[in-house]
Amino acid sequence: MSAFALKIPDDVVDAIHLPPGDLDRELHKELSLALYQRGILSSGKACALAGMTRWEFEELLGRHGISRHYTEQNLDEDLDYVRSHQ
Structure with a gap:
């Protein structure tokens, strides 16, 4: 697994009103939401x-009012998968 460091200026970090222990986790969630919403991830x-389960992420999307990217083709693929594993 490769790591990527995002450099955030100290004054910006100081302006984020979160406990230091929550900062990393919350920034990961916010980044994942933004990239998902834009169709990048x-x-x-x-x-x-x-760092969430599918269900946790689905709830997070709902709380933020972000539409899920799920097409009829996705539904057909899911139904085919379920039928083939019965």
């Missing part, structure tokens, strides 16, 4: 970035 990768 799939929901699975956004979940991984946020």
